[in-house]
Structures are given as C-alpha cells and as structure tokens.
Amino acid sequence: MRDRVLILLLAIGLFLSAGLPLLAHHAFSATFDSKKPIKLTGTVTRIEWQNPHAWFYMDVKEANGSPTNWGMELGSPNLLIRAGWSRNSLKIGDGVSIEGFRAKDGTPTGNAQVVILTATGQRLFGASSAAPATR
Amino acid sequence: MKSVLASVAVLFILTSPLSAQWTKDTSRNIPRTRDGKPNLSAPVPKAPDGKPDLSGVWFHDIDPNGKPDGVEQMVFSQYFVNVAADMKMEEVPFQPWAKELFFERLKSDGRASPGTHCKPSGITVLNSVPVPHKIVQTPQLILILYEENTVFRQIFLDGHQPAKDAEPRYMGYSTGKWVGDTLVVETVGFNDKGWLDAMGHPHSDALRLTERIRRRDFGHLDIETIINDPKAYTKPITYTQKTTLMAEDDLLEYFCSDNEKDVQHFK
Numbered sequence: 001m002r003d004r005v006l007i008l009l010l011a012i013g014l015f016l017s018a019g020l021p022l023l024a025h026h027a028f029s030a031t032f033d034s035k036k037p038i039k040l041t042g043t044v045t046r047i048e049w050q051n052p053h054a055w056f057y058m059d060v061k062e063a064n065g066s067p068t069n070w071g072m073e074l075g076s077p078n079l080l081i082r083a084g085w086s087r088n089s090l091k092i093g094d095g096v097s098i099e100g101f102r103a104k105d106g107t108p109t110g111n112a113q114v115v116i117l118t119a120t121g122q123r124l125f126g127a128s129s130a131a132p133a134t135r
Numbered sequence: 136m137k138s139v140l141a142s143v144a145v146l147f148i149l150t151s152p153l154s155a156q157w158t159k160d161t162s163r164n165i166p167r168t169r170d171g172k173p174n175l176s177a178p179v180p181k182a183p184d185g186k187p188d189l190s191g192v193w194f195h196d197i198d199p200n201g202k203p204d205g206v207e208q209m210v211f212s213q214y215f216v217n218v219a220a221d222m223k224m225e226e227v228p229f230q231p232w233a234k235e236l237f238f239e240r241l242k243s244d245g246r247a248s249p250g251t252h253c254k255p256s257g258i259t260v261l262n263s264v265p266v267p268h269k270i271v272q273t274p275q276l277i278l279i280l281y282e283e284n285t286v287f288r289q290i291f292l293d294g295h296q297p298a299k300d301a302e303p304r305y306m307g308y309s310t311g312k313w314v315g316d317t318l319v320v321e322t323v324g325f326n327d328k329g330w331l332d333a334m335g336h337p338h339s340d341a342l343r344l345t346e347r348i349r350r351r352d353f354g355h356l357d358i359e360t361i362i363n364d365p366k367a368y369t370k371p372i373t374y375t376q377k378t379t380l381m382a383e384d385d386l387l388e389y390f391c392s393d394n395e396k397d398v399q400h401f402k
Contacts, residue, residue, distance in 0.1 A: 030244040030251070031400045050394035052253070073397070078266065078282065078387045079209075104402040 028111075031073075036102040038110050040070060041118070044094045049087045051076050056090055058098070060108075072098055073111035089124055090115065157385040165382055166353055173382035175354020179316070184274045187316050187350050192385055193378040194267045211333075214376050215263035218332045218362060221374050233337050233367040240335025246401055248330050253391035255305035256283060257329035258322060258344060262358055263376050269386050277311060277318070282386045290320050297324050303340050305329055320346040331362065339366035354380040 028034070042060035054074040059067035074080060077087070090096070095118030103109035115124040166177035182188040198220075201210035213220040219227045229237065240247065250256040256264060266283040275293040280286075290309040297308035303326035311320040322344040331338055345361040355377065362372040 030246050031397045031402075048394055051389045052391045052393075052395060053397070055394065055396060071396075076266075076389070078389055081387070082384075103400045105400045106402075107400065109400055 031103055031105075032101045032111050033104045034101055037099070038102045039097065039099050040110075041095070041097040042067075042070065044090060044092050044096055045069060047087075047090055047092060049077050051078065054080060058096060068108050070108040070110065072100065072115075073109075074115075085124065090117075095119060157387075159383045160385070161383055163383060173354065173380070175352065175380060175382070177353035179350045179352055182272055182274070186272075186274075186313055187318075188272055189270045189277070189318060189348060189350055189356065190272045191356075192267050192269045192381040193356055194381050195263050195265065196377040196379055197265075209265055211265060212263040212376060214360075214374050215260065215265070215333055217334050218259055218336055218360075218374060219372055222372075227336075228369040228372070230367050230369060233339075236337045237335055240330070240337075245333060245335060248333065248335065249305075249328065250283075250330075250391070252398065253284070253395050255286060255329070257305060257325075257331065258288070258307070258346075259331045259360060259362070260329075260333070261286065262346075262360070262378075263332075266389065267381055267384075267386060280386060282389050284391050285389055290318075303327070307342070307344065314347075316349060318346075318348040320348060322346070337367055338362070338364050341366040354382065356380070 040058065040060050042058035044056055044058050046057040048055040054077045055071055056074070057069055057071050060070055061067055075083070077085075080089075097116045097118060098110070098112040099114040100110045100112040116122070117124065161171075166174040168174045180188045180190075182190075195212045195215070197210040198213035198216075201213065227234075245251060250260065250264075261268065261281045261283055264283050266281070268282060269280040271278040271280065275291070277290040277292065279288040279290070281288065286306070288306055288309060290311045292311050292313075296310060301308060301324045303324055305326060305328065307322040308324040309320050309322040311318050313319075323342075325338065325340055325342045325344075327338065327340045329338055330336065342362065342364040345363065347359040347361075348356065349359075350356045356379075358376045358378065360374055360376060362368065
C-alpha cells in the first residue's frame with residue numbers, strides 16, 4: 001500500500017515538475033485557475049506599479065449596466081520595465097481589453113496575460129515587441 | 136493563439152536590450168563587436184590583483200528545453216524550478232522526512248514557499264530566479280547584490296569565519312578562496328526554513344553549500360553548485376547554473392512586501 005502511495009506521489013511530482021505553472025514570486029496555480037480564462041473590457045480606475053506584481057483595476061460593465069471593479073495582476077514592475085513597459089504605459093481612464101485567467105477564490109480578480117489599449121489597439125506586454133510602449 | 140502570443144512575449148523578453156530605469160549605459164569601457172554591441176565572447180577581464188574579475192550584473196540562463204509559463208510568460212531556469220532537474224525524480228537521494236515534506240509542498244502548489252510570503256528565498260533560488268544579481272569584487276571581500284528582495288551577501292576571502300555558535304540564518308555565512316581561476320565559496324550556518332527551489336526541495340540546518348564560480352569569458356559565468364546536506368539527502372546534489380552578463384544594465388529596487396496581494400486569494 002505504501003509503495004502504491006509512493007508511486008502515485010511520484011507521478012504527481014513528475015507531472016508537476018513537467019508543467020508546474022510558475023510566476024517568479026509564487027505558483028500561478030495557488031491563486032489562479034488556468035481552466036477559467038477571461039476576456040474583459042473596461043476602464044482603468046487605479047494602477048499599482050509596485051513589486052512583487054504590478055496591479056491595475058478596471059471597471060467592467062455587467063449585463064445590467066452596473067460596473068464591477070476587477071483587480072488584474074501583471075508581472076513585476078522590474079520585469080515589465082525590462083520588457084518595454086513604463087509606468088506611463090497604462091493610465092487611469094484608459095479603455096482596455098484584457099485576456100487572462102480568473103482567481104480561484106471567485107472574487108473579481110485575475111491575471112492579465114495580454115492588455116490591449118482600446119484607443120490605439122496597442123498590445124502591451126507580450127506583443128509590445130512589435131509596438132513598444134512609448135507613452 | 137495563446138501559444139503564439141506567449142512565444143512572441145518570450146522572444147521579446149530574451150532579445151530586448153533590457154534597458155530599465157537606469158539608462159542603458161553604452162559608454163562603459165567594455166569589449167565591443169564591430170557593430171558596437173558588447174562582445175560577450177571577449178576574454179575574461181582581470182582584477183588589479185590578477186584574479187579573474189567576476190564583477191558585473193548577471194542573469195541566469197533559461198532552460199534550453201523550457202516552455203513559456205505563467206502570467207509572465209517566461210521560460211525559467213530549470214534549477215529555479217528544480218535543483219535536481221538533472222536527475223530522474225526517483226533518483227533524488229531524499230532522506231525519508233525530506234521526501235515526505237517535498238511532496239507535501241508540491242501538492243500544496245508551493246503556498247508556503249518563503250518567496251511567496253516575501254521571506255528570503257535562499258541562495259540556490261536567488262542564483263536562478265529570473266531576477267538579476269550583481270557581483271562586486273575586491274581582493275578581500277566579494278559582495279553579491281541580489282535584486283530579488285534587495286538582498287546582499289558577503290563572501291569573505293580574508294580568513295574571516297563565522298562564530299562557532301553563529302545564529303542559523305536564511306543565507307548562512309559565506310567564505311571563499313581562489314583555486315586557479317575558480318572562486319570556491321563555502322556557505323554554512325543555514326536555518327532550516329528555506330526551500331532550495333520552487334518545487335520545494337527542503338534542506339536542513341546541516342546544509343553545506345559549495346559554489347564553484349568561474350567566468351568562462353567576458354559575458355558568461357558558471358556557478359557549479361553542490362548541495363551537501365546529509366540530514367536531508369543521502370548524497371550531494373550537483374548542478375551548474377549558467378549566467379550571462381547584462382553588460383549595459385543595472386539593478387533595480389525590489390521589495391516584495393511593498394504590494395504582496397496573492398496570499399489573500401489563495402484557495
């Protein structure tokens with residue numbers, strides 16, 4: 001029995017070692033659910049350009065017209081700076097669309113893998129290689 | 136589509152000039168190629184005392200077989216994820232308690248890792264985490280400044296030794312000596328609170344960490360790491376973390392406790 005448990009654990013370990021979802025600061029899967037992708041469009045209400053993760057908040061209109069304020073996690077500011085962001089890449093009042101994943105705890109929280117500025121279509125983070133953040 | 140975006144992101148991160156809040160310093164007196172870029176293949180610079188000069192800002196090399204991962208869409212060093220990446224899981228020479236604790240940490244998605252809670256990450260993680268570190272070399276003392284959590288490390292080459300009853304610490308006590316062109320650093324006096332990597336390989340207070348640091352050429356520095364912890368592992372674990380010079384860049388401030396918000400969302 002003990003051997004069976006051990007083999008099972010080894011299998012889990014091998015699986016995780018092959019695909020352990022990571023952030024530099026914490027395990028992605030401790031907070032977010034990779035099976036819950038989200039796409040949201042809204043208006044930036046607050047920005048926190050601080051380590052270990054930058055966060056921004058956006059009002060997203062629900063079907064009934066009332067806004068829900070979502071918190072979106074990004075990479076660390078240090079990483080974002082080195083990837084072409086500046087602290088002015090995103091400003092309060094900007095319209096944005098995001099693609100990312102929702103937090104496991106069900107709160108209006110997620111992490112954004114792609115941020116697109118509505119006004120210009122500029123794609124921040126990943127695709128900023130094609131259109132560097134110059135604002 | 137997502138994989139394409141991730142690939143683009145990683146490609147950009149890896150090929151970007153890594154300019155940052157410090158302006159990119161293109162005036163540094165360093166060897167350059169004909170097109171003006173830093174010549175990372177140039178010979179190893181020498182310190183005034185004739186030793187290889189290890190000074191510089193260094194960034195770990197990523198896993199050559201790695202895939203983009205997580206919101207940061209990065210490819211990590213395999214040793215940041217797993218210090219035993221060079222061996223099969225069943226070959227890791229765990230002591231029984233260490234194996235049990237390791238799998239417990241794995242199953243919990245690393246919720247208790249020191250770094251997640253803004254506590255010190257420890258030397259093996261700091262040497263491989265995707266955040267740069269800076270080596271400052273003098274004949275008697277070498278400093279390593281880790282951007283991750285703005286942590287410093289002192290490596291004494293002047294015979295300075297930790298006290299026999301030295302308080303166990305996250306970073307231990309480091310002393311070094313030159314063996315040919317290799318700086319051999321021995322670190323002892325660890326507490327048992329650290330994780331050796333993101334997966335959660337544990338260590339005990341008996342950990343003795345040996346780092347054999349060698350600058351291969353101007354732009355490349357290797358850290359051969361030997362984890363010798365007989366309380367946790369029946370045999371030493373050895374791996375080599377390769378790093379590359381960020382020739383025109385510098386460190387940034389980083390304080391994890393400034394805005395840690397993930398723990399409240401753990402579920």
